Amino acid sequence: MRLAFMGSPDFAVPALRALHGAGHEIAAVYTQPPRPSGRGHKETPCAVHRAALELGLPVRNPVRLRRDEAEHAAFAALGLDAAVVAAYGLILPAAMLRTPRRGCLNIHASLLPRWRGAGPIQAALLAGDAETGVTIMQMEEGLDTGPMLLAGRVPIGPRDGTPAVHDALAGLGASLILRALAENPPARPQPEEGVTYAPKLAKEDGRLDWRESAAVLDRRIRALNPWPGTFFSHGGETIRVLEATPEPLPVTAAPGTVLDEAPRIACGDGALRLLRLQRAGRGAMEATAFLRGYALPSGAVLG
Template sequence: MRLIFAGTPDFASLALQSIIAAGHEVALVLTQPDRASGRGMALRASPVKELALASGIAVLQPSSLKKDFSAQEHIRTLGAEAMVVAAYGLILPQTVLDMPTFGCINIHASLLPRWRGAAPVQRAILAGDAVTGVSIMQMEAGLDSGPLLLCESLPIAAEDTAATLTDRLALLGGRLIVDALAGLPLPPQAQAEGGVTYAAKIDKAEAALDWRLPAAQLARCVRAFNPFPGASCAVDGTLLKVWRATAIAGHGQPGEILAAERSAIVVACGEGALRLDELQKPGGKRLAAAQFLVGTPIAAGSRCALPVT
């Protein structure tokens, strides 16, 4: 099948890899413009662009498909049978949605209509969902509201972070999109009218741990914000990243450090306590709590700052 692929991050590159391996002709890859990143702020290509170039596929990087009429015309001339979209990050105007024979097909990392929007993986973990999955959806103008072509569920493990769960969903998405393309045209199924939730984009301000919340909720925050933006807390004026944490029994004033010895840093929460298992100082490496305490002594009885609300 002659396809166009639109995507940007690693999640999308795994889908593209599966499509290439299945023998489809990818006539064009759309991905977001190169972004400055790293300490040197050098321009870096997206994972999808890197894979496309390595596979000899033409790449187009418009900053907006709504305003770039030359990009729209180029897409039109390719005569694609379908466009596959996965975490592209740009809005597709109706004119583009209508161009391919079978329209535009989205790989979405949730069981729609739950968690429509930009951050379905993180929001599922934050909410304490036990199950998520991948939906293959026929795209329309509404936000992730189109009819479903295929769906498959995936359990969320107790230790899953946004990174590990995204990786597993990406593999599932790659398999499902190949199945969907092989079966086109598939009978569309309208999404359920009830149970719609929205996965708003993650705001960095959300990453500040609020010790007034229950420990179980804060443990989910740590998992959901790993790797981005990284849960954080301030101790004695130093902002620390918390990469792994466990909810345990404990009691004290929210933010009070109940223990900081051997391999344990335990902080009282609104309900229970949070054991900080892996931390990072600004400019430092991620360290297990035992190693962290060797270079950064913390006294029991000191406090983690409460975020301003």
């Protein structure tokens, strides 16, 4: 089958490799343009771009697609049977959605209609969902509203974080898109009930609000690491929290109070034991090693 593949981050790479390995003809790979990265701000291609170059596939990096008639014409000239989209990062206009013979198929990292939008993996973890999954969806102009072709489920373990769930869903998405192309299953509309949205995350979403329960803060830490990361303020510094565990202790101290040398921090309900921390410009450290070089005295109140 003659395809275009449209994706950018690591999540999309297993699907690209699976389609190529299955013998599909990939006429073009569309990705986000290279971005400045690292201390030298060197222009760096995204994960899908790098994988496409490794596989010898042609890459296109349009900055925008809406109202770009030349880009629409170039897409139409590919003569596609289908386009596969996985976390591409640009909205496809109607002119492009209609071009491939079998339309555009999206690999979405949730069990639609739950968690439509930009951050479905993090949203499922933040909400404490017991499971999530991947939906293969026929794309239309609405935000993740198209009819569904296939879906697969993945359980979320009690200590799972975004990296583990991300990798499981990326592999599942690769297998499901191969099935969708081979089997051409009938599309079914999404249910009207149960719709939820996963907004795009910002750095400030990672600030820990100690008034929340320890269980909620634990979910936030597991959901938002490695990006945008979770943090608190103390002594004029921003300290990243990479790992923690909730403890259902009876706590009477004000939220944010350091309770002991563990260190345990008082929350709105229970306490949060910090396990791995990182100062700006430093490496990540186990809490015991971190505290040998940075004081979090009992009774201090964290911001």
